[in-house]
Amino acid sequence: MTAFGIYVHVPFCAARCGYCDFNTYTPAELGGATPDGYLAGLRTELRLAGAALGSPPPVDTVFVGGGTPSLLGADGLKAVLDAIRAHFDVAPDAEVTTEANPESTSPRFFAELRDVGFTRVSLGMQSTAAHVLAVLDRVHSPGRALDAAREARAAGFEHVNLDLIYGTPGESDDDLLGSVEAAVDAGVDHVSGYALVVEDGTAMARRVRRGELATPDNDELAHRYELLDARLSAAGFDWYEVSNWCRPGGECRHNIGYWNGGQWWGAGPGAHGYIGATRWWNVKHPNTYAQVLAEGRLPVADYEQLDAVARHTEDVMLGVRLRDGLPMTLLGEAERRRAATVVEDGLAIMRSDRLVLTDRGRLLADAVVRTLLD
Numbered sequence: 001m002t003a004f005g006i007y008v009h010v011p012f013c014a015a016r017c018g019y020c021d022f023n024t025y026t027p028a029e030l031g032g033a034t035p036d037g038y039l040a041g042l043r044t045e046l047r048l049a050g051a052a053l054g055s056p057p058p059v060d061t062v063f064v065g066g067g068t069p070s071l072l073g074a075d076g077l078k079a080v081l082d083a084i085r086a087h088f089d090v091a092p093d094a095e096v097t098t099e100a101n102p103e104s105t106s107p108r109f110f111a112e113l114r115d116v117g118f119t120r121v122s123l124g125m126q127s128t129a130a131h132v133l134a135v136l137d138r139v140h141s142p143g144r145a146l147d148a149a150r151e152a153r154a155a156g157f158e159h160v161n162l163d164l165i166y167g168t169p170g171e172s173d174d175d176l177l178g179s180v181e182a183a184v185d186a187g188v189d190h191v192s193g194y195a196l197v198v199e200d201g202t203a204m205a206r207r208v209r210r211g212e213l214a215t216p217d218n219d220e221l222a223h224r225y226e227l228l229d230a231r232l233s234a235a236g237f238d239w240y241e242v243s244n245w246c247r248p249g250g251e252c253r254h255n256i257g258y259w260n261g262g263q264w265w266g267a268g269p270g271a272h273g274y275i276g277a278t279r280w281w282n283v284k285h286p287n288t289y290a291q292v293l294a295e296g297r298l299p300v301a302d303y304e305q306l307d308a309v310a311r312h313t314e315d316v317m318l319g320v321r322l323r324d325g326l327p328m329t330l331l332g333e334a335e336r337r338r339a340a341t342v343v344e345d346g347l348a349i350m351r352s353d354r355l356v357l358t359d360r361g362r363l364l365a366d367a368v369v370r371t372l373l374d
Helices: 035-053 069-087 107-116 130-136 144-154 173-185 203-209 218-234 253-259 286-294 308-319 333-344 359-363 365-373
Strands: 004-010 059-066 090-100 120-126 159-166 190-195 238-241 244-246 263-267 272-275 278-282 300-305 348-350 354-357
Touching: 004 069, 004 253, 035 069, 035 263, 035 286, 059 069, 059 253, 069 090, 069 107, 090 253, 107 144, 120 130, 120 144, 144 159, 144 173, 159 173, 159 218, 173 190, 173 218, 190 218, 218 238, 218 244, 218 359, 238 253, 253 263, 253 308, 263 278, 308 365, 333 348, 333 354, 333 365, 354 359, 359 365
Parallel strands: 004 059, 004 263, 059 090, 090 120, 120 159, 159 190
Antiparallel strands: 190 244, 238 244, 263 272, 272 278, 278 300, 348 354
């Protein structure tokens, strides 16, 4: 059975990080929108969603992302989960995740989340180097993410993730290795590591354009990835997707659902959903979101129907990034010939009729996809 999840987007942030281009809003940008108004709209959207789907399948995973979901507090996150349960059948063994900013958490916060049914926490750490956090405009102190991870574990969370960013201008190899060592020592079972991308329209992009910051160098990013992978591997973590490592059993089931072509309802301002062959995205601003729902309509800004070619392209793009590899049965004759070239180039191996990236291939995953689909 195809996995079915629910993603809930919380659009609030206390401050905007210089590298972030997500659909988030600081207090000055909200135009009067409030968390209570957001929650009221979310309840309406989930009610309309349940009615639109008729008899939706059991929910295997819930992921509350943002933005900064922890700004809602434990009571607000309980309200999110209650709204989902009111209109959907959440499986007894469902994975229920929330993202959190370390500065807006506490031991009591984590204990209350466990009590209401959250099973997994993902914390934005990025780095333990103060000068790296400063370039990223992160507001938490270097050690707070580690303390938060330990607090989550003490509250009973078996599954805790720390997000790292590598390649920030001014970051050294030792800065990155220090961050990885600290994450491992914090006792988490999952680490996500992302190369810094300078997105158009962000404060960081403007600083790069003015010459205040250097553009991340691709060779340096590759080197940092190798350092990250080697240290995590030595600590008992294994990669299961190009940017994600975990201890045995620590995989994020919600994200695996995305990568394996699962279905999900996306709720909240700017959220994306995918049901059947339809992908849609909601209106972005919380005020517009509330206004549309007040009219009794789903807050869909636009949608697209994915044809067979588009679905195949996505299956290849996502599947090739997984440790389990890409089933050769998914590929056409010409793509199989190109897969043989990828193997000859040392970018992948064949394992039980699956194309699996080598260590070098993981650094060039996008190039592998382009070769297969060319």
